[in-house]
Amino acid sequence: MSRHPKILFLLLALLGFCALSLPSRAEDDQFAKIAAMDMDGLEKFVGAVTASVGQDTLKLRGAADRGDCLELYRAGNAFDLGYRYLAKVNELIADKRDAKGLSLRTRVVQSRVVVFAARVRAEEFIGQTCSAFTIPADKAGDSYFAVPQKIALEDFTGAVIEAREAAEVIYLGASEAAKSKKCGPVGTIIQAIQLIVPYLEKLSRDVSQRPEALGPRASRAALNQSRVRLINAANQLDATFGQSCGKPAPAETPAAPAPTEQ
Structure with a gap:
């Protein structure tokens, strides 16, 4: 999934975990390592978390088809852990106002939208x-394979708010890219839109089944409006710059979320 597999591998090895799949006893150490990272380290870490979640997301359908509940539990716990890791990064950079800090804050929120969709899918x-699955006796005490914690209603509310914030920042980025008339920023923002739109669609479907999670700041109608606005912005950029800049490479999505099944 990652364009930089060697960097991803080395980063995961350095951090002392593999694909977000450590038992909970290692979590305190990991959060301490995150807190000690500089901005470059945090940026790489966010990319590693997103790529790792993407790799695990691709395995979900196969695990379900095989009835491999241990793998589904492992993935669900990994997604939850990744989501909390990203929250820690967001907390660390909350007061950053420089261009690099603002860019990373955008990436973190965008990644949390992606990871939240993976949590719901799992x-x-x-x-x-x-x-009807019972955890085997030899795995019963292993938090690695524990039954994942259910996603709370307030998590859906927060996810809608975050998704709208991410969509707004990306939309503003599209406006700036259009003003710049430069192919690099135009291609980057189109890729960002390609990445996030499927997850906005998935989140909208998910919260349609949980209307109690919605409210003034977590509006499904506003979420859908943000999605449409991003699609229109990408289409406008393509119409204006597509011929002179060429088509941007397809965004590397962790995995296209399938429709919610009943």
């Missing part, structure tokens, strides 16, 4: 596949 597969 929970759906677990609900469909593992209702």
Whole structure:
């Protein structure tokens, strides 16, 4: 999934975990390592988390088809952990106002939208596949394979708010790219839109089944408006600059989220 597999591998090895799949006893150490990172380290870490989640997301359907509930549990726990890691990064850079800090804050929120969709998808597969599953005795005490914690209603509310914030920042980035008339920024922002739109669609479907999670700041109608506005912005950029700049490479999405199954 990553264009930089060697960098990703070395980063994960340096951090002392592999694909976000350590038992919970290592979490305190990992959060301490995150807190000690500089901005460059945090940026690489966010990319590693997103890529790792993408790799695990691609395995979900196969695990469900095989009835491999241990793998689904492992992935669900990894997604939850990745989501909390990203929250820690967001906390560390909350007061950054320089261009690099603002750019990283945007990436973190965008990545949390992606990871939240993966959490929901894992929970759906677990609900469909593992209702009668009993954890084997030799795995019963291993938090690595524990039943993932259910996603709370307030998490859906927060995800809608974050998704709208990410969409707004990307839309503003599209306006700036258009003003710059430079192919680099135009291609980058089109890729960002290509990445986030499928997850906005997935989140909209998810919260449609949980209307109690919605409210003035977490509006599904506003979320859909943000999605449409981003699509229109990407189309406008392509119409204006597509001929002179060429088509941007397709965005590297962790995995296209499938429709919610009933």
